[in-house]
Amino acid sequence: MRNIKIKLPDNSYKNMTIGTTPQQVADSIGPGLARAVVVAKIDGVLKDLNFSIENDCSLELFTGDSVEGHDTLLHSTAHLMAQAVKDLFPEALVTIGPTIENGFYYDFDVDIPFTDEVIQNIENRMKELARSSQEISRMEISASDAIKMFDDMGESYKVEIIKEIDPNDIISAYTQTSFTDLCRGPHVSNTSKIKYFKLLSTSGAYWRGDENNKMLQRIYGTVFSTKDALKTHLHNLEEAKKRDHRKLGKELNLFAFDEEVGPGLPLWLPNGTVMIEELERLAKQTEKKAGFDQVRTPHLTKGTIYERSGHLEHYKDSMYPEMSIDGADYYVKPMNCPHHHKIFSAIPRSYRDMPVRLSEYGTCYRYEKSGQLFGLMRVRSLQMNDAHIYCSADQFKEEFINVCKMYLEYFELFDIKKYTMRLSLHDKKHLGDKYVDEPELWLETEQWVREALDEGGFNYVEVPGEAAFYGPKIDVQVWSAIGKEFTLATNQVDFVVPERFDLSYKDKNGNQQTPICIHRAPLSTHERFIGFLIEHFGGNFPLWLAPVQVAVLPVSEKVNDYAKNITNKLIDHDIRAMLDDRSDKVGAKIRKAEINRINVMLIVGPKEQENNTVSVRRKFSGDLGTVDQDILLSTLVNEIKDRSLTHS
RNA sequence: GCCACCGUAGCUCAGCUGGUAGAGCAACUGAUUUGUAAUCAGUCGGUCGGAGGUUCGAGUCCUCUCGGUGGCUCCA
Numbered sequence: 001m002r003n004i005k006i007k008l009p010d011n012s013y014k015n016m017t018i019g020t021t022p023q024q025v026a027d028s029i030g031p032g033l034a035r036a037v038v039v040a041k042i043d044g045v046l047k048d049l050n051f052s053i054e055n056d057c058s059l060e061l062f063t064g065d066s067v068e069g070h071d072t073l074l075h076s077t078a079h080l081m082a083q084a085v086k087d088l089f090p091e092a093l094v095t096i097g098p099t100i101e102n103g104f105y106y107d108f109d110v111d112i113p114f115t116d117e118v119i120q121n122i123e124n125r126m127k128e129l130a131r132s133s134q135e136i137s138r139m140e141i142s143a144s145d146a147i148k149m150f151d152d153m154g155e156s157y158k159v160e161i162i163k164e165i166d167p168n169d170i171i172s173a174y175t176q177t178s179f180t181d182l183c184r185g186p187h188v189s190n191t192s193k194i195k196y197f198k199l200l201s202t203s204g205a206y207w208r209g210d211e212n213n214k215m216l217q218r219i220y221g222t223v224f225s226t227k228d229a230l231k232t233h234l235h236n237l238e239e240a241k242k243r244d245h246r247k248l249g250k251e252l253n254l255f256a257f258d259e260e261v262g263p264g265l266p267l268w269l270p271n272g273t274v275m276i277e278e279l280e281r282l283a284k285q286t287e288k289k290a291g292f293d294q295v296r297t298p299h300l301t302k303g304t305i306y307e308r309s310g311h312l313e314h315y316k317d318s319m320y321p322e323m324s325i326d327g328a329d330y331y332v333k334p335m336n337c338p339h340h341h342k343i344f345s346a347i348p349r350s351y352r353d354m355p356v357r358l359s360e361y362g363t364c365y366r367y368e369k370s371g372q373l374f375g376l377m378r379v380r381s382l383q384m385n386d387a388h389i390y391c392s393a394d395q396f397k398e399e400f401i402n403v404c405k406m407y408l409e410y411f412e413l414f415d416i417k418k419y420t421m422r423l424s425l426h427d428k429k430h431l432g433d434k435y436v437d438e439p440e441l442w443l444e445t446e447q448w449v450r451e452a453l454d455e456g457g458f459n460y461v462e463v464p465g466e467a468a469f470y471g472p473k474i475d476v477q478v479w480s481a482i483g484k485e486f487t488l489a490t491n492q493v494d495f496v497v498p499e500r501f502d503l504s505y506k507d508k509n510g511n512q513q514t515p516i517c518i519h520r521a522p523l524s525t526h527e528r529f530i531g532f533l534i535e536h537f538g539g540n541f542p543l544w545l546a547p548v549q550v551a552v553l554p555v556s557e558k559v560n561d562y563a564k565n566i567t568n569k570l571i572d573h574d575i576r577a578m579l580d581d582r583s584d585k586v587g588a589k590i591r592k593a594e595i596n597r598i599n600v601m602l603i604v605g606p607k608e609q610e611n612n613t614v615s616v617r618r619k620f621s622g623d624l625g626t627v628d629q630d631i632l633l634s635t636l637v638n639e640i641k642d643r644s645l646t647h648s
Numbered sequence: 649g650c651c652a653c654c655g656u657a658g659c660u661c662a663g664c665u666g667g668u669a670g671a672g673c674a675a676c677u678g679a680u681u682u683g684u685a686a687u688c689a690g691u692c693g694g695u696c697g698g699a700g701g702u703u704c705g706a707g708u709c710c711u712c713u714c715g716g717u718g719g720c721u722c723c724a
């Protein structure tokens with residue numbers, strides 16, 4: 001029999017007989033690798049471990065802790081789960097089961113609800129199937145044969161999927177005893193390779209993500225190559241929950257929801273109000289420097305304005321219903337744009353005024369469907385970090401770049417490193433319904449934005465079909481502690497509405513021109529931004545943002561007066577200080593301050609009183625020794641003024 | 649809005665298959681006067697989310713409803 005030469009990643013060669021498999025190569029290297037290997041790459045292409053190697057090639061072997069290996073494990077575990085579901089509920093129909101970050105899911109069409117007990121049974125059945133060491137084999141057939149095969153099995157969803165493929169195309173399917181599933185692969189070669197998995201949650205999910213389709217039942221799960229890795233992952237999920245802004249919001253008395261007030265309508269407690277006001281102070285300072293003017297507009301407005309803007313047509317369902325007053329329909333405002341347009345047109349504008357930048361943190365109300373509400377991240381009463389920039393075509397690029405720069409400046413201030421900038425474009429299929437029917441303007445504006453982004457040197461990805469109805473937009477995506485994705489900053493180009501509102505300015509030649517409008521919200525809604533910051537900092541806010549900045553802790557009642565004096569002095573310097581003059585021991589006072597995540601603790605006793613000093617303890621840093629009162633004061637004042645993330 | 653799950657004192661939770669509620673922390677009151685993550689003792693606190701129903705009897709079972717959680721869909 002002919003031999004073939006297999007090149008390994010360390011540049012060594014193995015001579016094997018033709019038809020050998022990656023698993024056999026692993027066997028020849030060592031028993032540890034033979035056990036751990038899950039998938040192989042042959043000449044750069046992922047292959048199953050029982051793939052028959054016919055030619056000289058390069059070979060890489062992947063264990064379950066590599067990216068490739070983990071993805072294969074996840075995929076195979078999804079199949080194992082589907083097999084278990086079909087075992088327990090033969091009438092269930094399988095649909096799709098992809099992998100996601102650190103996990104997988106599979107959607108089933110089945111009548112019985114997947115309760116916790118059912119999930120446990122499925123998981124138990126999976127363990128049995130895994131232990132029974134079933135061979136997993138690949139077959140390749142034409143799409144037309146595959147249709148027949150899945151049709152015979154009654155798997156109508158699979159048939160629907162394959163029908164969209166060219167009938168002559170060769171597709172692959174994988175079989176483990178009684179269970180066969182359409183899949184591109186690769187897969188592990190035996191169910192016994194799947195050991196450390198867990199089913200995590202269930203949910204409903206529309207077939208093909210369309211709410212007009214049937215709702216299927218989804219099961220989420222995960223798998224790892226070692227017991228420790230699974231344990232660590234589950235532990236991380238638990239740890240992330242501790243950073244959940246809803247939990248911290250309650251613990252730190254930041255905000256509350258009340259049944260009698262209504263869902264999605266947050267009440268800002270004093271501690272949370274401090275934070276939201278600090279955020280607004282930051283925004284106002286930043287915008288003042290950037291040439292924005294603050295404006296104010298009413299919460300109620302006649303419906304005709306939203307007809308003109310087009311919002312009523314596009315978003316009526318998510319606006320609070322109209323109220324009839326003196327024969328006119330009024331709405332609570334869901335956004336500020338139309339009012340800002342009216343402010344623009346309230347006075348005649350010349351090219352000398354441009355660009356006009358109007359900013360307002362107006363409170364808006366949106367009727368978000370009940371299922372969309374999520375802590376502070378998705379609410380029904382919200383303050384947008386809103387502004388509209390009206391500029392000429394030749395000012396557009398610079399204005400747009402400056403807006404993007406502003407939110408990156410904010411991100412740096414808050415040490416936000418993980419984010420994605422997304423350029424959301426229109427989808428020409430939906431011109432006239434989802435998007436205004438201006439095909440050329442769309443393309444032209446999108447190109448402007450692209451050029452502005454390139455010129456500004458920003459990294460971004462393009463996403464078709466995600467634009468606003470009136471123009472392309474930039475969204476900056478971030479992730480919450482519990483892994484949910486959110487849009488934080490956003491800015492949009494509007495090439496439609498200025499015209500609808502007859503906005504104009506006189507150019508140098510005395511001609512009327514229509515300005516371009518940029519909508520921007522770099523700090524998102526203040527609710528969402530605070531919610532995000534709570535999770536981002538895990539409640540451990542930088543000094544400038546902390547609701548309580550300093551706790552003064554007298555050692556005994558004998559020094560309460562001295563402690564009171566220090567507290568007052570701090571307050572005089574605009575530092576948020578509180579005095580804990582209860583009759584607890586210092587240890588208890590410190591513990592309470594630490595639990596409330598207070599940055600600075602000043603411990604004072606007779607020694608400090610005598611020398612006019614304080615003993616400083618900082619969260620995470622512990623005892624920092626004794627400092628003169630005035631030195632401490634200037635240190636804190638500077639740290640706050642600089643909005644510093646760390647302390648000296 | 650859709651699917652599933654959850655809802656017991658301010659908070660975290662216990663309460664087996666139906667027999668009229670319990671702990672820790674917090675709060676409050678005393679005592680203690682304290683040196684870098686919990687001083688001791690006592691007191692208060694719940695019509696078990698709400699409304700119907702089944703039952704001799706419901707926190708526990710059923711129906712509806714409100715609120716929340718995990719997702720799906722949506723997000724100007």
